[in-house]
Amino acid sequence: MSNTLENLLSAVASGEITVQNALQSLEKNSFVDLGYAKPDLDRDRRQGATEVIYGEGKTAEQIIGICQALIGAGKERVLITRVSPEKSQIIAEQLNDYSYYDEARVGLVGGFPQDRTQGMVLIAAAGTSDLPVAEEAALTAEFLGNTVERCYDVGVSGLHRLLAHEDTLRKARAIVVVAGMEGALPSVVGGLVSCPVIAVPTSVGYGASFGGIAALLGMLNSCASGVSVVNIDNGFGAGYQASLINHIAENASQEA
Amino acid sequence: MSNTLENLLSAVASGEITVQNALQSLEKNSFVDLGYAKPDLDRDRRQGATEVIYGEGKTAEQIIGICQALIGAGKERVLITRVSPEKSQIIAEQLNDYSYYDEARVGLVGGFPQDRTQGMVLIAAAGTSDLPVAEEAALTAEFLGNTVERCYDVGVSGLHRLLAHEDTLRKARAIVVVAGMEGALPSVVGGLVSCPVIAVPTSVGYGASFGGIAALLGMLNSCASGVSVVNIDNGFGAGYQASLINHIAENASQEA
Amino acid sequence: MSNTLENLLSAVASGEITVQNALQSLEKNSFVDLGYAKPDLDRDRRQGATEVIYGEGKTAEQIIGICQALIGAGKERVLITRVSPEKSQIIAEQLNDYSYYDEARVGLVGGFPQDRTQGMVLIAAAGTSDLPVAEEAALTAEFLGNTVERCYDVGVSGLHRLLAHEDTLRKARAIVVVAGMEGALPSVVGGLVSCPVIAVPTSVGYGASFGGIAALLGMLNSCASGVSVVNIDNGFGAGYQASLINHIAENASQEA
């Protein structure tokens, strides 16, 4: 912000723009006020990624409104997470080039980008029931331009299934590990690789899994060193974080 | 009890003993009333093992009193868990043939039994800090006449250390797995063996380990099938349970 | 694994098999990759029991697919836990020799084995509402070839109902004790017998039972020595653990 500020101050000092215009320029243009929401149009520049819409707790109408505001402001594609099939159907009727991924409950306007990173993001999941969360992570990372591989049902009670994929694990620039129940998979994966592991606890389980608390605590207490954690069932956040890591490396590679 | 009851009733019916004597026989003899405690003299017969004294929350004097009552009733050896070094010193001055194991904070009157089982109980521990609890389990199992092996510092973030002991794991009749932090080791061990695994969460860790809750929940939610769990830091309970399992097999073997 | 490894290495050394084949042999054959799941075909050998399918969070189609993979690989019978009646109906239409136990919500392909163990596993339950979990434990143990007895509605507030079965309690090689509310039954049973007690807390209760937490904590803190615990409502896990104990003894008996 101070950068922008300095430029603006210079422009004001030189008389290029008036005080009032400078003021408006600072406060406007960076978001649209829809009343119920203020979609952020400036995130590309500020954070390197279009705003993604969290669909839960918003009506189909609100989602459509925000999409239209983003598209109207020149965005090519929009990702919407946590969309129910019912809402999705309403959205599909109002927006062009919209597709829906029902396992992950993810909607997409404008399709996936063609260009993908050199580096690869791996999504690993412990059990069949963890797939919805894993797919949310995978689709998010693909939306953000990453090359993505998947490795599912490799829980720690059958180690040979995981060890059979050790080569793939070692090739990734970032690994998202999705697991419910005791959440032990990130610790085992973290001990095998030298890239960052983003652990996602899922609410899969019953009784003393307490809706994912057991997995969350397990991951926070991981005895492996390169593991960080996102919220329970937050596939989006893990895919996003993995993408940031992958792009940091991609950018470093391109600048070199 | 109904067995005993039938015998007693027959004896009463036949006039072998009087009603009053039968009544006293039922109520007396099975415990000593020390006021502050009623040590159970009948546990050998009823449960196949002498009563073990839980030292926490008892004064050295109370512990000594209970030991003397048990020895006076003919017990050869007594195990005392959770004894502080300070209490241990007082006990050592009052009781013969007493030894103290400071890492496990366990006291022992009468030494370990010479006879050991054919079958083996394995005690595995994830980290160096888990050793006090692992040793409490190991000494308990030895006190109860088991052949015991130890396998320590084999946490899941360095799988090769565990896999190097796979043969030993497969030979055990029961495995006690002790782990703090995320408590993932029992799941991995449980996936490799076909004997029961008794998991012991430890209070080792910090922050979101919550004094062992993370490990406890991880173990209760184990994705491996043959795992049951005891209280946090309850090395004694795990060693005892493993001993019961081993003796069930030992007895079956001897009866066959 | 090291055993297998040594054999393979010898075969490779002798030229019996090529390096590539050895590699494939190590990584393949032990599981089938269905995309959404990797059923473990090797568990019989490794753990002495066919893989059991946890039905919750899997679609009927996924369950059928896994069953077919296991049957295709030569398994005689498959147990499926936590199957809703709706899913069961779909499964019943696709698989031969399928039966459903609605109280326990358990499905079974291929029927129960005829051969049963000499030793007996006892399933005790505190109240009528605990029966679904108790039956899950009982059917699991029967599926795994155990002789099973049941003793239901013997909660601690009416001790005479439990004491009337004391003889049966004493005959068991392992006892699964199922209880909700305050979960006190395992402590009382544990004080009466000399075999291992596997305690199963149930989510039966209301208010401060917190979906089974009260019972779980009660069991973890049991003042009886031979008690270990599985997850809330985990009848399967308790039946499986009891079966492991019973078979350890059965095998010891047969080897003797």
Added chain:
Amino acid sequence: MSNTLENLLSAVASGEITVQNALQSLEKNSFVDLGYAKPDLDRDRRQGATEVIYGEGKTAEQIIGICQALIGAGKERVLITRVSPEKSQIIAEQLNDYSYYDEARVGLVGGFPQDRTQGMVLIAAAGTSDLPVAEEAALTAEFLGNTVERCYDVGVSGLHRLLAHEDTLRKARAIVVVAGMEGALPSVVGGLVSCPVIAVPTSVGYGASFGGIAALLGMLNSCASGVSVVNIDNGFGAGYQASLINHIAENASQEA
């Protein structure tokens, strides 16, 4: 209060006392304002028992001050709970006829009353470590004029020790049951008797006992019908409640 109010109003109406005096009479005399405390002088009349001082979090000086205020207002005896030995020594130097019970950490000014109730209050405790709380309950009940009996170390893992006292249990008008760990004793006692059971969870235990939460939850979820519960370690509250029950009956008996 409305009773008193009516009397006062009548007195005012008849001119027996002035408005100002009536007002003062209502607001004064019922407590002394010491600045740091306002000891309640009217509790005898209102609640049938002198105010008992909770010693925790008060300085020895404050305790002495409150005692002197109560004695100055004509109270014969004062009970002080949760007094550390250090504070007790200071108090002992300042107050006459003071005695201290160190296991229960209870101080007493003026000695116990001679007159005791016909009916009996029983204090039962599960283990040796529960004695301090049990004694706080027993001394409180004695201070309040009850005939008290004690029955200690009768935990549920050795039922015969409890059943040996069944006659005493049945004779009580109210039973205080003190237990830590899984807190199962009140359920078993509650199933044997027809008088109210006041359950006191203690902080005795470790790990998943969570400082008495396990026992507290166990007691709140008791499957026996006549059980109510007080705070963890609140021996005073249980003894007080048992005394109220006993006196309700005693008064009914005397009025009859």
Added chain:
Amino acid sequence: MSNTLENLLSAVASGEITVQNALQSLEKNSFVDLGYAKPDLDRDRRQGATEVIYGEGKTAEQIIGICQALIGAGKERVLITRVSPEKSQIIAEQLNDYSYYDEARVGLVGGFPQDRTQGMVLIAAAGTSDLPVAEEAALTAEFLGNTVERCYDVGVSGLHRLLAHEDTLRKARAIVVVAGMEGALPSVVGGLVSCPVIAVPTSVGYGASFGGIAALLGMLNSCASGVSVVNIDNGFGAGYQASLINHIAENASQEA
């Protein structure tokens, strides 16, 4: 039990009954084994009250079966708590003289007893939403033969509503105080009266009431001395406990 035992032993000694008959007499007759339940026929004698059926988690058929067993064994009336309207309709079709109280979700076979106690049990409730629990307590106490009064919507944020009933409060032999949210009412009531207060937290509230935990903790930490607590929403337990207290006094009065 020892009482009964002594009588039986005497009878056996004198040859009045045979050993086998004595044995059967001890173990049978005190409960009926319905498979899914073992209703306790002996509770009248042992605890002074017929067994009450907890309807939750039992099918209508099971409830009917237990009622028939109890009636068949000579019981005049049966109370069933936590009965849904749907189950109630099925029960109504099968059992004679059945009535249903829908606010309290309580079913009743055989009507309320005509004879009531001299002493009164008061049921107080803080808010309108607490009425279902309060009514469960009131109906339970009436079923058990108590004279009952009700005092509803007297929460502490409008003290004058409570103080207007102070006379009634002072007349009760036991007061059940039902409150959700912060659960402060028992402390205020407890400070006004000299009889035992049984506090019932309700799950009324939202957010940080956590389904009644806030009220439960408030009541357990009551600064008033004569308060004990039952489980969240446990109107039955509180009514039962209040009845025990009232009957203790009633019996003392009659014996006097």
Added chain:
Amino acid sequence: MSNTLENLLSAVASGEITVQNALQSLEKNSFVDLGYAKPDLDRDRRQGATEVIYGEGKTAEQIIGICQALIGAGKERVLITRVSPEKSQIIAEQLNDYSYYDEARVGLVGGFPQDRTQGMVLIAAAGTSDLPVAEEAALTAEFLGNTVERCYDVGVSGLHRLLAHEDTLRKARAIVVVAGMEGALPSVVGGLVSCPVIAVPTSVGYGASFGGIAALLGMLNSCASGVSVVNIDNGFGAGYQASLINHIAENASQEA
């Protein structure tokens, strides 16, 4: 009360009213007893605001009854919070001049007051999903006669959206800040202004938001100094508290 008391006593002393009338005057007139509720008619005088009806847990009939009692006692307008659309429809058919605000689930009898305060209450909300709670606060404050402004979707991950409203923030006499998830907005707002901030955590979020606990704890631990907190989703309470603050200032201004 003592004020009233003094007046009454004087009136009684002077014979203006009889003792019985004084007594009735004290106990009656301040509430109506509807059986299921005792609406407080005196709150205007005592607390400066009509009683607001909390609709949750009350039937439409009970709500209508209470409204009629309040209107019958001369109240001009009544606010009803937490009214479902279904109940609202029934109410609308029975009461005149009734309107319903569905986003906030608030019903209103008698319309909003025309007179508004000079001072302004600001309602800020972090995200679109927080609007229902924010609107409950806004409507409550408007019902209580406050001038209200709204500032929505200004969460801390896009600071420029909040900073664009800094002027409005500084003009408020009290600010209600509504936020779910991590609940960080009150800390940031609290650091920018010099008026009291009332923070309202919402149950918006998933996983480790635990139904609003994360936001609640965040707000309670705010590093900004002028922040206090109400219950999760308690828009009403925050609007009410803000109104009290605004009116304290309004009254001070008018008295000056």
Added chain:
Amino acid sequence: MSNTLENLLSAVASGEITVQNALQSLEKNSFVDLGYAKPDLDRDRRQGATEVIYGEGKTAEQIIGICQALIGAGKERVLITRVSPEKSQIIAEQLNDYSYYDEARVGLVGGFPQDRTQGMVLIAAAGTSDLPVAEEAALTAEFLGNTVERCYDVGVSGLHRLLAHEDTLRKARAIVVVAGMEGALPSVVGGLVSCPVIAVPTSVGYGASFGGIAALLGMLNSCASGVSVVNIDNGFGAGYQASLINHIAENASQEA
């Protein structure tokens, strides 16, 4: 900030100050960077109160350094909360005009202000043990220029002690209510007055008070409408919030 921004932009436009100076002016002067801390020198202007130092977790040296920075920047007085007596002694040796209030553990440089508000802030506390927190609130409010009154030991189990101060309660502009245990006092006070109540839960209590959680939850769920809550033991925050409220009114009064 936008205000300041506009002024600065105008000054830059008119050439009054250079771009670089404007930039520095924006970023500097508002805090001092001490390395370990950045005390905020601008808070007076921005928030109407000097920064108060939270002493916990800071060394005496750091506290002295921050005080010197604030005094060096022209502040007349500094309040330091949570200062241990040990740290206080070191501070006293280094700073002039320093005083220490040991019950509240509060240090003060420069003394209390002479000018006080017309309006009064009342600090009420339930028990003697709550005094340290109450005093922290009282001293904070006095430091911030408020007229303060105190009303201590007025817990709800002895209502007459509170009601005796009803007049004082009604005169306050804001009331801080401090209570531990069940935290019921704010609900009762909130029902008696028409000014905002700031509730402070204290960690006073034991067992199920869980270090103040019981009181915190009780206060968050208060059935009285005008109650908001601060963190456990946060006397400072409550005193600060009450001062903000009082000053809002004071300022409104002066502006009128």
Added chain:
Amino acid sequence: MSNTLENLLSAVASGEITVQNALQSLEKNSFVDLGYAKPDLDRDRRQGATEVIYGEGKTAEQIIGICQALIGAGKERVLITRVSPEKSQIIAEQLNDYSYYDEARVGLVGGFPQDRTQGMVLIAAAGTSDLPVAEEAALTAEFLGNTVERCYDVGVSGLHRLLAHEDTLRKARAIVVVAGMEGALPSVVGGLVSCPVIAVPTSVGYGASFGGIAALLGMLNSCASGVSVVNIDNGFGAGYQASLINHIAENASQEA
């Protein structure tokens, strides 16, 4: 491992090494067995970093032993976290080239590496009390060869202090954000930058901060997208994760 495995198999096939040697090579050499610990000598190759010793729960002697084993195996430098000053003194006497950083409680053998990364890791901390954790993160990252910058005391209640460092924030490849209390800083930082944010909750705070739980939950629920979280007070883990991210980019840059 399969890579290694293939190489080994080839070597065995070609007769370069014998089967027994291959087997030993697989199982040995990768760790040293010290009895109490099995330090991992292979982590450099497998994970790109020497094993770091977690000092808590290990004796000084055990730490020295592990250091000597690592140095003996050719490691140049060893980091030891969570070392008390007392243990550090013993270690300093036994090991050469040892230094100790007391604020962070970190010990270091062999000094920091001279070569640092091009990319920068930023460590930001909210308050003065968070410095020990922030320094643990900073020293860890420096030990692992990263260029590190620090930005402390920039909590969200004084936003201008953070915004003054916006340029530095934007230059980092990974940012570790350390905060206690409400843990809001990562959300604000995450909204300003386009690199990954690793959030570290600290146990700084009191009352409802619950030893860091409030901050942990706040961070897990961050409304900013690029935030992942490590355990409470786990500065080491965050520094390690940030280093992995920075090195992924560094390596990509060098490979390009």
